[in-house]
Amino acid sequence: MASHGARGRGGGRPTLEEVAARAGVGRGTVSRVINGSPRVSDATRAAVEAAVAELGYVPNTAARALAANRTDAIALVVPEPETRFFAEPYFSDMLRGVGAELSDTEMQLLLIFAGSDRERRRLAQYLAAHRVDGVLLVSVHADDPLPDLLSQLEIPAVISGRRSADETLPSVDSDNYGGGRAAVEHLMARGRRKVVHLAGRLDVYGAQRRVDGYRQALLDAGREVDDRLIVPGDFTENGGRRAMTLLLERCPDLDAVFAGSDVMAAGARQVLREAGRRIPDDVALVGYDDSAIARHMDPPLTSVRQPIEEMGRTMIDLLLGEIADRRPAVSRGLEKRQLVLPAELVVRASS
Amino acid sequence: MASHGARGRGGGRPTLEEVAARAGVGRGTVSRVINGSPRVSDATRAAVEAAVAELGYVPNTAARALAANRTDAIALVVPEPETRFFAEPYFSDMLRGVGAELSDTEMQLLLIFAGSDRERRRLAQYLAAHRVDGVLLVSVHADDPLPDLLSQLEIPAVISGRRSADETLPSVDSDNYGGGRAAVEHLMARGRRKVVHLAGRLDVYGAQRRVDGYRQALLDAGREVDDRLIVPGDFTENGGRRAMTLLLERCPDLDAVFAGSDVMAAGARQVLREAGRRIPDDVALVGYDDSAIARHMDPPLTSVRQPIEEMGRTMIDLLLGEIADRRPAVSRGLEKRQLVLPAELVVRASS
DNA sequence: AGGTACTGTGGGAGCGCTCCCACAGGTGAT
DNA sequence: ATCACCTGTGGGAGCGCTCCCACAGTACCT
Numbered sequence: 001m002a003s004h005g006a007r008g009r010g011g012g013r014p015t016l017e018e019v020a021a022r023a024g025v026g027r028g029t030v031s032r033v034i035n036g037s038p039r040v041s042d043a044t045r046a047a048v049e050a051a052v053a054e055l056g057y058v059p060n061t062a063a064r065a066l067a068a069n070r071t072d073a074i075a076l077v078v079p080e081p082e083t084r085f086f087a088e089p090y091f092s093d094m095l096r097g098v099g100a101e102l103s104d105t106e107m108q109l110l111l112i113f114a115g116s117d118r119e120r121r122r123l124a125q126y127l128a129a130h131r132v133d134g135v136l137l138v139s140v141h142a143d144d145p146l147p148d149l150l151s152q153l154e155i156p157a158v159i160s161g162r163r164s165a166d167e168t169l170p171s172v173d174s175d176n177y178g179g180g181r182a183a184v185e186h187l188m189a190r191g192r193r194k195v196v197h198l199a200g201r202l203d204v205y206g207a208q209r210r211v212d213g214y215r216q217a218l219l220d221a222g223r224e225v226d227d228r229l230i231v232p233g234d235f236t237e238n239g240g241r242r243a244m245t246l247l248l249e250r251c252p253d254l255d256a257v258f259a260g261s262d263v264m265a266a267g268a269r270q271v272l273r274e275a276g277r278r279i280p281d282d283v284a285l286v287g288y289d290d291s292a293i294a295r296h297m298d299p300p301l302t303s304v305r306q307p308i309e310e311m312g313r314t315m316i317d318l319l320l321g322e323i324a325d326r327r328p329a330v331s332r333g334l335e336k337r338q339l340v341l342p343a344e345l346v347v348r349a350s351s
Numbered sequence: 352m353a354s355h356g357a358r359g360r361g362g363g364r365p366t367l368e369e370v371a372a373r374a375g376v377g378r379g380t381v382s383r384v385i386n387g388s389p390r391v392s393d394a395t396r397a398a399v400e401a402a403v404a405e406l407g408y409v410p411n412t413a414a415r416a417l418a419a420n421r422t423d424a425i426a427l428v429v430p431e432p433e434t435r436f437f438a439e440p441y442f443s444d445m446l447r448g449v450g451a452e453l454s455d456t457e458m459q460l461l462l463i464f465a466g467s468d469r470e471r472r473r474l475a476q477y478l479a480a481h482r483v484d485g486v487l488l489v490s491v492h493a494d495d496p497l498p499d500l501l502s503q504l505e506i507p508a509v510i511s512g513r514r515s516a517d518e519t520l521p522s523v524d525s526d527n528y529g530g531g532r533a534a535v536e537h538l539m540a541r542g543r544r545k546v547v548h549l550a551g552r553l554d555v556y557g558a559q560r561r562v563d564g565y566r567q568a569l570l571d572a573g574r575e576v577d578d579r580l581i582v583p584g585d586f587t588e589n590g591g592r593r594a595m596t597l598l599l600e601r602c603p604d605l606d607a608v609f610a611g612s613d614v615m616a617a618g619a620r621q622v623l624r625e626a627g628r629r630i631p632d633d634v635a636l637v638g639y640d641d642s643a644i645a646r647h648m649d650p651p652l653t654s655v656r657q658p659i660e661e662m663g664r665t666m667i668d669l670l671l672g673e674i675a676d677r678r679p680a681v682s683r684g685l686e687k688r689q690l691v692l693p694a695e696l697v698v699r700a701s702s
Numbered sequence: 703a704g705g706t707a708c709t710g711t712g713g714g715a716g717c718g719c720t721c722c723c724a725c726a727g728g729t730g731a732t
Numbered sequence: 733a734t735c736a737c738c739t740g741t742g743g744g745a746g747c748g749c750t751c752c753c754a755c756a757g758t759a760c761c762t
Contacts, residue, residue, distance in 0.1 A: 016719065031719075056479075058479045060718050061482050065413035065747095066719070067718075067746080371712095378748095383710095383711090413747085714752095722744095727739090
């Protein structure tokens with residue numbers, strides 16, 4: 001005459017034990033049903049599921065984490081201040097891909113910013129406490145200590161892009177080389193004779209690869225590569241302006257510019273306008289990233305699109321694999337752990 | 352002769368027990384030191400802290416959560432699709448305030464989107480599992496079932512804004528009434544004779560309060576309020592255009608418009624331009640939100656600023672209080688649980 | 703001297719799971 | 733019939749903490 005129906009007395013949540021009692025089975029059996037083990041007869045499974053439904057049972061995550069030594073959570077770590085995170089579509093696209101791929105899973109996603117030193121210290125503490133099963137690291141700089149910290153703590157991790165040609169961590173990159181090639185081949189196919197390259201920061205691996213693509217496209221077409229026509233910007237609008245100015249000086253008869261980012265292309269466009277060059281009539285312009293800037297530029301900018309959302313999805317796949325691999329003490333050896341996804345040229349009016 | 356120095360054998364992390372052994376004290380004492388209990392002598396505390404440092408001890412969160420029945424995590428729930436989250440400065444400001452206030456704490460912040468039905472079901476499951484100690488609910492609609500779910504699960508929660516005049520949940524709102532008043536008083540002080548109001552959706556409590564402020568400012572100045580000069584838009588640019596058109600019809604000699612949001616003000620501006628009214632010469636215009644739109648409008652828009660970042664900080668304060676209150680079985684009664692922060696008029700060239 | 707009341711400390715019990723060993727009962731080979 | 737070997741099941745042990753009771757030691761009152 002005390003309690004009544006669903007959940008026992010005291011407002012506490014039902015436990016495995018209570019479900020077991022209700023279903024007339026043992027604790028182990030309920031656990032097996034909850035975790036989808038095949039070693040349960042259909043009749044028993046049905047009985048347990050009924051009891052779960054009646055009691056409104058929800059597993060206690062903390063207890064599970066303690067007993068099984070896993071958290072069912074992964075972190076998306078953004079080593080940038082929040083402002084950049086909100087400003088750049090890169091991150092929201094990535095987040096969408098990650099979220100989509102994760103929604104089929106029981107895994108929980110945590111978003112962690114590590115822009116300031118203080119935040120980084122917190123993060124280190126957090127990782128040391130093993131509060132996540134794995135980490136997704138986006139936008140890593142070549143000298144970032146985070147990747148090393150992660151492997152030292154033996155926490156599964158996947159990075160977007162890569163730090164160098166011989167990246168050791170599992171990674172998902174886009175084909176910067178192919179993207180660069182495609183941009184330049186497109187410009188040549190449009191009949192452009194003098195294609196110059198406004199490069200990104202050359203200490204960023206991806207930017208370097210775009211340069212390689214630029215080079216190879218010219219060579220394959222039997223043209224010469226003039227290193228003086230490859231001028232690095234710093235990924236900013238101002239850098240794009242400076243580099244473009246230099247390029248115009250060095251090569252007044254250029255008729256095509258391949259820029260390593262849309263933002264730099266925007267800077268270049270201003271300089272070209274001021275120099276009286278019409279786009280695309282006098283000079284064709286191609287950017288990189290296919291960001292909002294590209295679509296809203298006047299004229300709309302041809303740009304190389306990276307499949308960021310898909311990269312996010314792929315990173316999750318890789319990471320879940322890494323996590324699964326580490327559960328039994330067998331490492332199934334190194335499979336494909338560095339993936340490269342294709343980039344795609346989006347042609348608009350600027351070329 | 353087996354292991355060496357920091358952390359024992361087997362790569363496992365050190366436990367409380369090991370720290371206790373190392374420091375030559377009992378388990379309970381170490382726990383007390385870790386949790387900052389004052390009931391420990393200075394000498395003992397120092398010994399324990401040394402052992403902690405030597406072993407690189409980090410508490411196991413899962414064990415703590417299981418034993419103490421808390422998670423040290425709170426969730427920021429955004430009942431919107433991710434796109435809106437990234438598009439509106441409101442959320443990033445809020446997140447900044449929340450993050451700042453939380454960084455002094457051990458609390459972890461989770462960001463959860465609940466835009467789609469699917470995401471909502473996941474969230475419900477998540478909350479039922481009590482995976483967070485508390486919830487911050489931003490941008491709640493009047494008919495949202497989430498607040499009720501939270502109180503049913505007895506999870507501490509704080510909402511931004513409020514659903515009605517008699518909001519039951521702890522909440523942090525900004526002074527929409529005062530903001531509306533300030534806008535209108537400012538327009539009258541500038542010598543405007545005919546101030547009309549382009550209102551927001553009237554089923555949104557905050558929008559309603561802005562109308563109240565508009566009314567009262569006029570009444571206090573001894574003017575009449577004509578309800579036909581209060582036209583609701585729907586917070587969109589188009590809605591602003593439609594409402595403005597109507598207002599011009601009803602009151603051709605208006606010389607000031609108070610709009611319930613910057614976006615609607617932008618729509619109103621277009622209609623005014625097309626009607627040949629100059630801003631601010633013929634018509635003064637004031638918006639609400641002080642968003643990026645306001646700063647970039649031509650002319651820059653006078654607007655009412657809400658202290659969103661501070662609202663975020665305050666929400667955390669309230670929530671942490673709620674959580675703390677629920678730990679001992681004493682409810683210290685209802686204190687100030689519905690806070691209202693002042694709004695501030697930012698004057699620019701449009702008025 | 704005995705009482706009362708603190709402070710500081712040790713360690714048992716228990717949080718709700720998972721893991722795994724033990725074992726019953728069935729099945730098919732020898 | 734005997735053995736080997738499955739499938740399905742129960743339940744003990746233990747994950748690493750917190751909570752709390754017990755108790756030694758000291759201090760200060762009567």
